[in-house]
Amino acid sequence: MDRIESLSLNIEKNNIDKIKELFPEAVEEGKINFDMLRAMLGDEVDDSKEKYQFTWNGKAKSIKLAQTPSSATLRPCKEKSKNWDTTENLYIEGDNLEVLKQLQKTYYGKIKMIYIDPPYNTGNDFVYNDSFSNSLENYKKQTNQFSSSNPESNGRFHTNWLNMMYPRLILAKNLMSDDGVIFLSIGQDELENLIIICNEIFGESNRCGVISRIMKSGGAKGRFFSPNIEYILVYCKNINSVGNFREPISEEVINKLYTSIETDGVRKGEKYRPFGLYQSSLDSRPNQRYYIECPDGSYVIPPGETMPNQNVDGAMVLPKNGDGCWRWSRERYLEEKQKGNITFKESKGVLIDSDGKPSKWNVYTKIWLSDRQEDGAVPINLISKWENRISKKELSELNIPFDFAKPTELIKYMMNIIDDSKNAVILDFFSGSASTAHAAMKFNSDDKGNRKFIMIQLPELCNEKSEAYKAGYKNICEIGEERIRRAGEQIKAEWEKEHPSDGLFGSEEQFTTDIGFKVFKLDSTNVNEWDPNMKLDEKELAMRLGEVFKGDRSKEDILYEIMLKYGVFDKQVEEIDVNGKTMYRVGKRYMIVCLEDCITSEDVKAIAELSPRTVIFNEAGFKNDNDKINALYNLEKAGVDEGIKCI
Known part of the structure; x- marks a missing residue:
């Protein structure tokens, strides 16, 4: 039996495989021959010493960081979740760099829309302090502090911000579908830099536009101008695959232009x-x-x-x-x-x-x-509605204390203008107060859509002097999770108010919007890591070999790590009884996960009768190698065609 790959997707190897597929002539003994590759690309290769480029201290390391696989995992947190058994929405607590790596195998090429509102780097924002050697260890250190400013006096004001953003955008692009679109809110301080790195990562030809947005009116801040404008950069994965952007025709346009009424005929x-x-x-x-x-x-x-x-x-x-x-x-x-x-x-x-x-x-x-209403109107690159004060009112209605959130109507607008978003998977990896999740649920309720959201947020500690801390919220994740809970109930109550029951048989129409979410927390792998330098006697060695999993981890922790590393994290899970043992069915007939001890031939036979495509065992569950070999033989004979693996 093969073992499950313990690391996240190897992006570097994935990229090399693509080159090998496109240019097999440039591969010699498994390595890329760059001289041959240059020859095949001809005049398109720029070998000049002076060329147009954008670089900074740490850029090469940040690219390497994005490509370095991770051994971390996502542990389920049912007690903080809502509608665990039925929901398809995810809320993930953790450093978004590590989490994005973990999502690669399951969501590679599946995300239709990404919206992020990253730190604007004004000098006081929290900046993710990535370690190029151990980002998971670095994450654990970060979550024990409140914030970290990025003052210009440290000499790395823009550099630190670019090193934070670049690897995350590389990973985000991998997750986008061929017709996927990313919206990035940004202020004036890093606008130019964000445009340049997005041109590099997504390709300048895939830039859909730069939207100016009025975030507030008036104000007296600033030496020369009061900053009332921010920006939303819009890029796509493939400009030839993405649909046209359209928005509903406004009442103002209707009242101004569509003034004639047909007096005869079918219309x-x-x-x-x-x-x-x-x-x-x-x-x-x-x-x-x-x-x-x-x-x-x-x-x-x-x-x-x-x-x-x-x-x-x-x-x-x-x-x-x-x-x-x-x-x-x-x-x-x-x-x-x-x-x-x-x-x-x-x-x-x-x-x-x-x-x-x-x-x-x-x-x-x-x-x-x-x-024209069916076709929609081409949106303009200026948004003058939905100023930030609206979001303050939204959060106030939910009794959630949080500053600087984006209005849900703004994010709904972005979901609406992209083509065919009703069943989209929507990702926000700087989730904040979870405005994107709120907007997705509202939009689903409005148009009966089935959008699924994935929120990722670093559990940044709240300032002890803040209103959020005084209200009992220790970190931003607690704020975002509670907002989703309350917003979901608010959306449901509003829907029921608009669809009252007749009091006799009840309303024929049912509320079907998914207002639940599964919470996962980033953590180290559930599997005990082997240290070849450890000096153990025979008894200690035997004990060590028998302890495959860490003692404080549950079977569900292990189950979801298997799903994550196998690339089926988005499938539904059902706990089932098989020959008197508790096992897990992943997807309708996709995978059976057996983490039980003392696996018998009768257990294997019962698993085979379920006709799964894949079976995962705890290797320590077999009494000996013969039992393991027999299980493999019997399952292959029964038609388990995709794989039988151990962890």
Whole structure:
């Protein structure tokens, strides 16, 4: 039996495998031959000593840090969770660098949307102090302090921030689906640097835009200008795969433009916007200059010198430069007219008649509001709604003390403008007060979506003088978790208020929004690590070999580490009885995990009858190697085709 890989995804090896797949000629004895690779890439390789680049002290180490696998794990914390058995949402306490590594095997290429609101590096923000040697040990040290400022006087003001952000964004990109989008809120201090490193990591061609956002109005801070604007950078994984961004048409636009109402036909009563079939900005095209007959029998044509030879509807000419044309060909015009999408209005001076004189008529197409609402509008790169004060009101309604949160409507807006987000997995690895989780639940309740959220937050200790600490919150994770609990109940109560039961049989419609979440905590592996330098006598060695798992860890701790390292952390788990022993079914028929002792042939037979694709055993559960070999043989014979592994 093989053993489960004990480390997170090896990104460096993954990248090398991709190169090997694309350029097998550049691989010699398992190594990359860069001279051959350069030759195959030709002129696209820049070998010049002077080149456009952005670097800082520690950049190479931060890249290496992102690629270094981790042996850590995520331990379940049921007592802090809500709806553990049914929810698909995750809240993870821990250093986001380590957690992002742990999520690679399960969520690689699966995240549709990422939103982060990282430290803005104003000099007083908490900055993650990564250790290039042992980030897990470093994380444990960090969580025993409140905050760490990043003053300019230390000489590494921008460098420390860049070393913190760069590896996390590398890992985040790996998790994004091919049509995935990332939104990054940022202030003025690190805007330029964040744009440059995002251009490097995601590719400048994959930049969707930079949004300016009004975060507050007024204020008297600042020497030259009061800072009222912040920014949201928007990048995608693959610009050719991501859908168009669209937002709902605003009431202001509807009231201003869609002022006409259809009085006849199948679309009677619908609102539409008249739009001229002739526009002066249109280029001249051969099949788009012809006469159109008006309601009084006269003929009109866009202004120009070239006129059709016949004064009949249907005659066309080859226009010269300067001649006006219709938006559509004659065939398209007749099709739209048949559908009732053409209207005539008296509007003197725009079109000319067959004598070249100004006509009293103009021809319009009908742009239907319902069609445009379905298509949506292209969003602009300025957001003037949802200032930060709104989030303060939201948290006040939940009786949650927290400053500087983002309004949920702002995050809902970002979820809404991306294409096809109803079933998206949404990640926020600087979760803060969990505004993103709140927004996802609200949006699911509004449109019956099934968005799943993953929140990651360092359990940064609250200042003992803060309102949060006085209210009983020891760290930010406790604030975020409580907000999700209260927000979920608030959303449910609002839904039930809008969908009252008739009091007799109850409402036919049920509240189905997932308002639960599973809490996990970052920790060291559950498996005792082997130290080859330890000097043990025979008795101590035998005892050591029998202690595979740490004594303070539960079977569920071990189960979720198996799922994490096997890449099935997103599957549902069911505790089942198999031949009188407690085992775990992961997914419907995907995996059986048996951590029991004294495994018998009857146990193996009962497992085989469940037809799993994979079976995981505790190796110490077999009495001897023969029992283990027999189990392997019998399961393979029964059709367990994907693997039988031990931990």
